[in-house]
Amino acid sequence: MSAPSPEPVDLKAVVRRAVAALDGTPSDTYPTTSDLTIDEELALHSIGWEPVELVSGVSIVSIPLGWWNWGQGEITAASEAHRHAFANAVTRLHREAARAGGHGVVGVRVEAVVRPTHVEVALVGSAVRPVGAGARPEAEVFLSDLSGRDFTLLSVAGWETVGLAVGSSFVFAPRRSVGTVLGQQTQNVELTNFTEAIYAARETAMARMQDAALALGATGVVGVSIDEGPMSFASHAVGFVAIGTVVRPGPSGHQRVAPMTVVPLDDAVVAFEAHALE
């Protein structure tokens, strides 16, 4: 079955009309602000949503001195500061979005920096709502780091976006005794203490993210991104942070989307390649 051909648009006439209309048309719409691209905005419009306001939430939480220097197991002050900073930034984003009349925030850009003495978290996104809808209570506003396009796709598939879930864990990679270091220097063996510590920390971060998702009444987390690695300012300290968008099926459950299969003719894979003749 072929898709119906769209009506051809006389773009030149559209532009002429738009430019002519500027001369005498004062604005009669609500002055919205948004960092969505036109593609994202059109995708949202297609499911009956519109951007309302560019919103942001920031938090900076201190980490007392001495936590990164020496120890074993989790660096609890760092994990706690990270959790606290994210929670505060999320609360502020909820508040700004609700005040602007948004029902949710999409395309949330997450900027998180861990420094020796504090954690900085900044969230920026576009508050959105169903076209013309009234305000929603702050507690019911959802957040998502998915793009407007992904939000549209989830919505078409019958899924609701509920919020952002974050889990973090900062740990010390255990130090070995001098004897152990010397003993293992000439053998390529697994360093089980490293494996176990890092394994546990990674699982802890993921578990915290999943716990946050369950607390929001969700069934799962999509688009999870994991940021992990050694901390540049502290030897033997490693950080793990997992962030994703919490989703659940809507009232009508999952809708089969049945995508149409297409074969693009401009695919680089099927383009002519001189080496193929060799």
Next chain:
Amino acid sequence: MAPASDLPEAAGRRLAEGSFSSGLSVPDFAACLSMGLEPLRLVQGFCAMQWGAYGGGILGGAMMGQPTPASGGYNEVYQCPHGFVTGEHRAWGQNYEQTWVESAWATGFSNALTRMVEEATALGAHGVVGVLDTETPLAEAGVAEFHLRGTAVRVEGAPAPKGDPWTTFLAGQRLAKVFEAGYAPLGAVATVSSVRVWANCVTEYALEGTGGLFAGGGSVAEVDQVVRAHGVARDLARTRVRAQLHGDALHGAELSVVAREHGSGDLEVQVLLKGNRVRRVAPFSPLPAPTLTVALS
């Protein structure tokens, strides 16, 4: 505001030449032609600004023992909760808006924009598409140059423009979709807000991690003074951009934040917010629900 007709003689000579020029990529150029936008010339505007007033409040304050914020802007005092402790103990702190930084930035940007629009007006253009803006240090320390450039276009078959040409950071396919969605571009808008943080004892200890008795007893705690500065700087930028919209919408906004540390307990939060002012000129007509496809490749 830039004085009227202050373009250099070289600009007049270039604009009078016969050949067209454009800063557009080939796909953007092709998209402009398909929209009936005829590229005329690459137009540009410059403004070099003295940039030595950075931290002027603090410098002024250093002589007086404390910073001196300009009157009229955001200003909030953070008093030390402990009373006298030692001579080094920061018994007093303040957040304040650096209005002189904001107004210097606004002057530089608007002068460059006005000059670019002036070039486009001289060409009889309806608009300027694909605007790029840069702000760079120039030649010697303490001089900042604002540079805006874009491609002046004329709308095929439209009567001569009545007012100043519109401007937009968009070009090519994205601009075509803006028109198709029922919007018309009006102007490239941008603003800067700047808030200085002169930390009190609690903030300084929290930022340095020294914690202890004077900053939450060594526990994890939010740094209220700096968080407030970030929030206010963002709010100021948004409010100022809204004032430039005159009821229209801001599309494709870009918010960037720079936090500078000038010294111990001396921070600056600068927020740049820019985007495209657009007006809905055709009734809202949403696209049909999208058709999902899977590409075989």
